[in-house]
Amino acid sequence: MALRVQKYGGTSVADIERISNVADRVQKAYDKGDQVVVVLSAMAGVTDKLISLAKQASENPDKRELDVLLATGEQTTAALLAMILKSRGYQAKSFLGFQAGIHTDKASGKARIMDIDCKKVQKALDNGNIAVMAGFQGTDRDGNITTLGRGGSDTSAVAIASSLKADVCEIFTDVDGVYTTDPRICSAARKISKISYDEMLEMAILGAKVLQIRSVEFAKKFNVPVHVRSSFNEEEGTMVINESADMESAIVSGVTCDMNEARITLKRVPDQPGVSAKIFGPLAKAEIMVDMIIQNTRSDGETDLTFTVTKDDFERAREISEAVAKKIGAAEVLTGTEIAKVSVIGLGMKSHSGVAAIMFEALASENINIRLISTSEIRISCVILSKYAELAVRTLHTAFGLDQEK
Amino acid sequence: MALRVQKYGGTSVADIERISNVADRVQKAYDKGDQVVVVLSAMAGVTDKLISLAKQASENPDKRELDVLLATGEQTTAALLAMILKSRGYQAKSFLGFQAGIHTDKASGKARIMDIDCKKVQKALDNGNIAVMAGFQGTDRDGNITTLGRGGSDTSAVAIASSLKADVCEIFTDVDGVYTTDPRICSAARKISKISYDEMLEMAILGAKVLQIRSVEFAKKFNVPVHVRSSFNEEEGTMVINESADMESAIVSGVTCDMNEARITLKRVPDQPGVSAKIFGPLAKAEIMVDMIIQNTRSDGETDLTFTVTKDDFERAREISEAVAKKIGAAEVLTGTEIAKVSVIGLGMKSHSGVAAIMFEALASENINIRLISTSEIRISCVILSKYAELAVRTLHTAFGLDQEK
Numbered sequence: 001m002a003l004r005v006q007k008y009g010g011t012s013v014a015d016i017e018r019i020s021n022v023a024d025r026v027q028k029a030y031d032k033g034d035q036v037v038v039v040l041s042a043m044a045g046v047t048d049k050l051i052s053l054a055k056q057a058s059e060n061p062d063k064r065e066l067d068v069l070l071a072t073g074e075q076t077t078a079a080l081l082a083m084i085l086k087s088r089g090y091q092a093k094s095f096l097g098f099q100a101g102i103h104t105d106k107a108s109g110k111a112r113i114m115d116i117d118c119k120k121v122q123k124a125l126d127n128g129n130i131a132v133m134a135g136f137q138g139t140d141r142d143g144n145i146t147t148l149g150r151g152g153s154d155t156s157a158v159a160i161a162s163s164l165k166a167d168v169c170e171i172f173t174d175v176d177g178v179y180t181t182d183p184r185i186c187s188a189a190r191k192i193s194k195i196s197y198d199e200m201l202e203m204a205i206l207g208a209k210v211l212q213i214r215s216v217e218f219a220k221k222f223n224v225p226v227h228v229r230s231s232f233n234e235e236e237g238t239m240v241i242n243e244s245a246d247m248e249s250a251i252v253s254g255v256t257c258d259m260n261e262a263r264i265t266l267k268r269v270p271d272q273p274g275v276s277a278k279i280f281g282p283l284a285k286a287e288i289m290v291d292m293i294i295q296n297t298r299s300d301g302e303t304d305l306t307f308t309v310t311k312d313d314f315e316r317a318r319e320i321s322e323a324v325a326k327k328i329g330a331a332e333v334l335t336g337t338e339i340a341k342v343s344v345i346g347l348g349m350k351s352h353s354g355v356a357a358i359m360f361e362a363l364a365s366e367n368i369n370i371r372l373i374s375t376s377e378i379r380i381s382c383v384i385l386s387k388y389a390e391l392a393v394r395t396l397h398t399a400f401g402l403d404q405e406k
Numbered sequence: 407m408a409l410r411v412q413k414y415g416g417t418s419v420a421d422i423e424r425i426s427n428v429a430d431r432v433q434k435a436y437d438k439g440d441q442v443v444v445v446l447s448a449m450a451g452v453t454d455k456l457i458s459l460a461k462q463a464s465e466n467p468d469k470r471e472l473d474v475l476l477a478t479g480e481q482t483t484a485a486l487l488a489m490i491l492k493s494r495g496y497q498a499k500s501f502l503g504f505q506a507g508i509h510t511d512k513a514s515g516k517a518r519i520m521d522i523d524c525k526k527v528q529k530a531l532d533n534g535n536i537a538v539m540a541g542f543q544g545t546d547r548d549g550n551i552t553t554l555g556r557g558g559s560d561t562s563a564v565a566i567a568s569s570l571k572a573d574v575c576e577i578f579t580d581v582d583g584v585y586t587t588d589p590r591i592c593s594a595a596r597k598i599s600k601i602s603y604d605e606m607l608e609m610a611i612l613g614a615k616v617l618q619i620r621s622v623e624f625a626k627k628f629n630v631p632v633h634v635r636s637s638f639n640e641e642e643g644t645m646v647i648n649e650s651a652d653m654e655s656a657i658v659s660g661v662t663c664d665m666n667e668a669r670i671t672l673k674r675v676p677d678q679p680g681v682s683a684k685i686f687g688p689l690a691k692a693e694i695m696v697d698m699i700i701q702n703t704r705s706d707g708e709t710d711l712t713f714t715v716t717k718d719d720f721e722r723a724r725e726i727s728e729a730v731a732k733k734i735g736a737a738e739v740l741t742g743t744e745i746a747k748v749s750v751i752g753l754g755m756k757s758h759s760g761v762a763a764i765m766f767e768a769l770a771s772e773n774i775n776i777r778l779i780s781t782s783e784i785r786i787s788c789v790i791l792s793k794y795a796e797l798a799v800r801t802l803h804t805a806f807g808l809d810q811e812k
Contacts, residue, residue, distance in 0.1 A: 016462045019463070020463075022665060032792070036724055050413075051481075053482075053486065054424070054485075054489060056422045057422055057425065057426075057486045057489045057493070058489045058492070058493035059493065061489045061493070062489050062492040062493070064488075064499070064500075065485045065486075065488045065489045065492065065500055066416065066489070067485065067486070068481060068485035068488075068500050068502070069482060069485035069486065069489075071481070072482055074480050075474060075475070075477070075478050076456075076459075076478055078474065079460075079471045079474035079475035080459065080460070080471075080475065082458060082468065082470075082471040082474075083463045083464045083467045083468050083471045083472070083475075084463050086464070086466060086468040086471065087463070087464035087466065087467070087468070088466065093470070094470075094471055096474070096551070098504060099549055099550075100551075120549070144505075145502070172416070188458050203805035205454070220762045244767075277716070278709065328667055342646070361794060363545050
C-alpha cells in the first residue's frame with residue numbers, strides 16, 4: 001500500500017465531465033489499495049473570472065479579501081469531486097485550507113506555507129477516506145484565508161505530500177512531462193524521464209511552466225518525489241527527484257528560452273565605489289526584480305552597466321534608471337525589449353568543463369551574437385536578439401546531443 | 407453609538423452595482439457613528455446555480471459536500487462588499503462562518519446554530535472595522551462547513567445580533583416590511599409598523615416569506631429587535647419585537663393564505679385505539695410533516711380522518727396512506743390538491759372572544775365553504791377550495807378592519 005498525493009490542474013477539472021474523469025483515475029488508485037489525497041485547482045478560467053469580478057468591485061482589490069474570493073474556486077472543485085466519488089460509493093471528504101491545517105504566513109496573494117497540521121487528513125485516510133483537498137489556499141495564524149499565488153496548488157500538493165510522508169506526489173497536468181525543450185519550438189524535444197530538483201528549479205525559474213517554482217523548492221527541501229504526468233493519458237511522465245548516479249550521464253538536460261525580459265544599459269557610469277547601490281537600491285525599493293547584471297569597465301575610468309528585468313517591470317525600471325542616470329552623471333540610458341534569454345541546464349556541468357565553449361561555438365556557427373552571459377553551477381544563460389530565439393534553441397538542443405533518444 | 411446588524415438578501419446583492427448600493431447604506435450607518443455588522447446572502451440565483459452544478463455531479467449530492475459548495479456563494483458576496491468598502495477608505499473585514507465563530511449542530515443543509523463565539527467580530531468592531539459576515543453558514547464541532555437552510559442568512563443575522571447584544575437587527579429585503587396580507591392579492595393591504603414575535607412566527611409558518619421561521623424563533627428566544635425593511639428605499643419598515651401594550655388594540659394583525667398544501671382523507675376508518683398511530687407513524691418515519699388533522703366520528707362507530715401535507719410530500723403521503731388504509735380496513739382514500747389555507751393571526755385573540763365567529767360568518771357571506779378548521783392561541787385557519795382563496799383573503803381583510811389606516 002502506497003500513499004499517493006495526486007494534484008490536478010485547472011484544465012483537468014475544467015467541467016463536470018473532466019472532474020468525473022479525475023474521479024475515474026482517483027478510484028483506480030484507491031481500488032489498487034493505495035491511500036489517495038487529491039489536491040485540486042479551480043476550474044480553468046475561474047480564477048481569472050473571479051479576479052475580473054474583484055476588479056469590478058475595486059480598481060485595486062484589497063488583498064485579504066481577494067484571497068477570500070479566490071479561495072472559492074478550489075472550494076468548488078473539491079466539493080464537486082468529493083460528491084462524485086461519494087455518489088459512486090467511495091468514502092471521500094473535502095478539506096479546505098483551514099480544515100487541512102495548511103498554515104501560512106500573512107502575505108496575502110503569495111503566502112508561504114509555514115507548517116501543516118495534517119492530523120485531520122491523516123485520520124480521514126486511516127478511516128478509509130479519499131481526502132480531497134482544495135489547493136492554493138491556507139490560513140494564517142489569525143485564521144485569515146490566504147492563497148499561495150499562481151500555480152500554488154502544486155505547492156499545496158508537495159507540502160501535504162511531505163507532511164504525510166507520501167510515497168509520491170503526482171502532478172497531473174495538460175502536458176505529459178518535462179521536456180528537454182519546448183516541443184512547439186523544437187520538434188526533436190524529448191520527454192525527460194528523470195530530472196533532479198536543482199535542474200527542475202532552474203527550468204522553472206527560466207519559464208518552463210510545468211511546476212510552480214516554490215513547489216520544486218519545497219520538494220527539494222523535504223525530498224518529496226514528484227511525478228509530473230498527463231491527466232489525459234496513462235503514460236509515465238517525468239520523475240523529479242534527488243540527484244542520482246544515472247542522471248549524470250547527460251551533461252545538459254534541457255534548453256530553455258525566456259522571451260519575457262528586457263534590457264536596460266546605463267552608458268558611461270562613473271566607476272566609483274557605491275555607484276551600484278545608487279542604481280539598484282531604488283529598483284529594489286520599487287520591488288523590481290533584476291535578473292542578470294553585467295558591468296564592462298572601460299579604459300577611460302567609466303563603466304557600462306547592463307541589467308535585465310521582466311517586461312512587466314520594464315517601464316517602471318526605465319523611468320527609475322533615467323532618474324538615477326541623471327543623478328550619478330551617466331551619459332545615457334539604452335534599452336532593448338527584443339531580447340531572448342536562452343539557457344542550457346544540466347547537473348553534468350558540475351563535473352564537465354567546456355560546456356560554455358560548446359554553447360558559444362554553437363551560437364556562433366549560426367551567426368547569433370551573444371549580448372549578455374550569466375551562469376550558475378548548473379546553468380549557462382545567454383541573452384540574444386529575440387528573432388534568433390527559436391534557431392538558438394534548436395541549435396543548442398542538437399549541439400548537446402538532446403535530439404537523439406539515449 | 408448603536409450596534410447595528412444589517413442583513414441584505416440575494417436580490418440586494420445581485421450584482422456589483424447592487425453591492426455598491428449596499429456599501430452606500432452601510433457607510434451611511436457607520437458615518438453616523440454606529441458600529442455595523444453586515445450579514446450577506448449569496449447573489450440572487452447563485453445558490454440555485456450551485457445546486458444545479460451539484461446535481462450534474464451527482465443525482466443525490468452528498469449533503470456535507472453540498473454545504474461546502476453552497477457556502478462559496480456567501481463567501482463571494484462578503485469578500486466583494488469588504489473590497490468595495492475598503493476601496494472607499496473604510497476599514498472592513500469579511501468573516502466566514504468559521505471565522506465568525508458560528509457553531510452549529512451536524513445537520514448538513516439545515517443546521518441549527520448552537521452557540522456563537524463572537525470574540526473576533528467584536529474585536530474587529532472595537533478596532534473600528536465594519537464586519538462583513540457571510541450568512542447562511544457555520545461549522546460543526548469537527549470543523550465541517552454547514553449551512554442553515556433556505557433563508558438561513560436571516561438566522562445568521564439574528565444570531566450574531568443576539569450574541570453581540572446589538573441594538574437592532576435590520577433585515578433588508580425586496581419588500582418594505584410585513585403587510586397585513588399579500589398586497590398582490592389584496593390592494594388594501596397595509597404595512598404593519600409593529601408586530602410581535604409570536605404573530606410573526608405564525609405568519610412565517612403560514613408562508614409569509616419575509617423572514618425565515620427559525621430567525622423569528624431565535625429573535626423571540628433572545629429578544630432581538632428585528633427591523634424588516636426595503637433595501638431599495640429609506641422608509642421605515644416593520645419592527646418585530648416583544649408583545650407590547652400598544653399592539654393589543656388590533657384583534658387581528660394579518661391574514662395569510664397558503665396554497666401549498668394538499669388534503670388526504672381516509673374514509674370509514676375503524677374507530678379503535680391505536681389506529682391513529684398506524685396512520686401517522688409511517689408518515690413520520692418517511693419524514694413527512696403533517697399539518698392539520700381532523701377526525702369526524704360517525705354514528706356507525708367508524709370515523710373519517712383528514713389531514714394536510716405540503717404539495718411536495720403529497721404523492722409520497724398518498725402512497726403511504728393507501729397502503730395503511732388497506733391494512734387497517736379503511737373504506738377508501740380521497741384526496742384534494744385544489745385547496746387553500748386562509749388564516750387570521752392576532753395577539754388580540756387571546757383576550758377577545760368571537761374572532762372565529764366573525765371569520766366563519768365573513769366566509770359564509772361569500773358562500774365559501776369551510777372544509778377544515780384549526781386554531782392556535784393567536785391563529786385561526788380554515789381550509790377552503792383554492793378557487794376562493796383571493797376572495798377569502800380580501801373578505802377577511804375587510805371583516806377584521808384591516809383595510810383602514812388606524
